[in-house]
Amino acid sequence: MTALSGPILLMLSLLFSLFSNPTSSVATDHKEVVCFVYHRFGDDRYPSTNISLADFEAHLQYLRDHDYQVLTFADAIDYLQSNQENRKTAVITIDDGYKSFHTNGLPLLEKYGYPATVFINTETVGGGDYMSWSELKDAGNRKIEIGNHTHSHAYFLNLPENSRYKTFDDEIRLSQKIIKEQLGLTPTTFAYPYGELDPKMEAIIRNAGFKAAAAQNSGVISAQSNLMRCPRFPMSESYAALDKFSSKARMNALVPKEETPTSFMMPEHHRPELTLQFVTGALQINQLQCFIQGGECQMTITEKEGETTLKLTSAGKLTRRRTLYTVTVPDKNGQWYWYSHLWIDPSVK
Structure with missing residues (x-):
């Protein structure tokens, strides 16, 4: 029998550890x-x-x-x-x-x-x-x-x-x-x-x-x-x-790698832009949906090197005290993912 080399033994050891320990940090x-x-x-x-x-x-x-x-x-x-x-x-x-x-x-x-x-x-x-x-x-x-x-x-x-x-x-x-x-x-x-x-x-x-x-x-x-x-x-x-x-x-979590801005505070022009960057993976980006409470969502999608960049803004000025930008998207297995960002305008009583 041919002896296994050190790198191969190390790889087998890692695989055994992963599959024999379902509660691992992975x-x-x-x-x-x-x-x-x-x-x-x-x-x-x-x-x-x-x-x-x-x-x-x-x-x-x-x-x-x-x-x-x-x-x-x-x-x-x-x-x-x-x-x-x-x-x-x-x-x-x-x-x-x-x-x-x-x-x-x-x-x-x-x-x-x-x-x-x-x-x-x-x-x-x-x-x-x-x-x-x-x-x-x-x-x-x-x-x-x-x-x-x-x-x-x-x-x-x-x-x-x-x-x-x-x-x-x-x-x-x-x-x-x-x-x-x-x-x-x-x-x-x-x-x-x-x-x-x-x-x-x-x-x-x-x-x-x-x-x-x-x-x-x-x-x-x-x-x-x-x-x-x-x-x-x-x-x-x-x-x-x-x-x-x-x-x-x-529902599953749509987890952005980057989110700009991270603050919930409404900008003075009342048409906030939200940029999200996330790993595309198995997501069906052509079925991605955006919803804005009390407004119409304008969306720009860029896909590059396995990542998706999403820019969202409202077609008109937002007038509510609290407004959600919500994104939903399915993957190739039919599982849905959800993300939302809250905008708060304290001037609205």
Whole structure:
């Protein structure tokens, strides 16, 4: 038998290591998590933020029937950064902490044995339609992670810059302190009120030590995502039909190599240009679609040496406070990929 040379032995060793260890770091790079955001449950007074209990249970049943692991937001971030085996993974988040979650949503989660993450603004706890501290403590004993959603849930981008960042930082510290005093825990995850942030606010959250923060641009979280502004798919009566939910649950992350600009802030001319560069791979670029809320998308595509450069802009001036540029594209196997960029115009009240 001919002796194997050193390079061949090394190659065989690497291949054996890869295929005999499915939780190796090679697989970690391809992990993804689909995250959903809910607000109210079975409260039809507010259709724009409510979901019916029948629809919510249909979502949970879909996740069970299709073998998703459902994690808290914090645990999902740990999963993304771990060497655990790749699995279909979903996260259920609830913003604001309304009573209808404790009354209507939590019992359904318990029925399916699923955890979730509730982001609370500490100023409103116990008032009006909001859960009390005792209800939040009860939820925490029933697989619910408590996350930080600031103290006041203010429109921080409407504050003047000379006070905005101190106010934002002070509120983070205050709400962390209050949650610790009331619940005996310190949140490790955060959600921006209204999904609004600028680069300095993002830096404050990073420097505060949170492991991740949730925004409200839609999409799928990947191992390469900026964890200080994780995308989430909104779930309310307009989006809650099972076919819409399931299509989001099956979505993949379109991960740009380059994104210009990275900021969410609307430029003064109100026709922002977004440039994305990504690996073409198996993507069917001829089927790529662009959507702009309240506007018409103008798109330029350049393909070169296995990479695609996409330039997007609006045909007219954007007039909404928050506008999404969304890109979807299928691959040759029929799998769909999603990316969105949020533009925020604080001058719109």
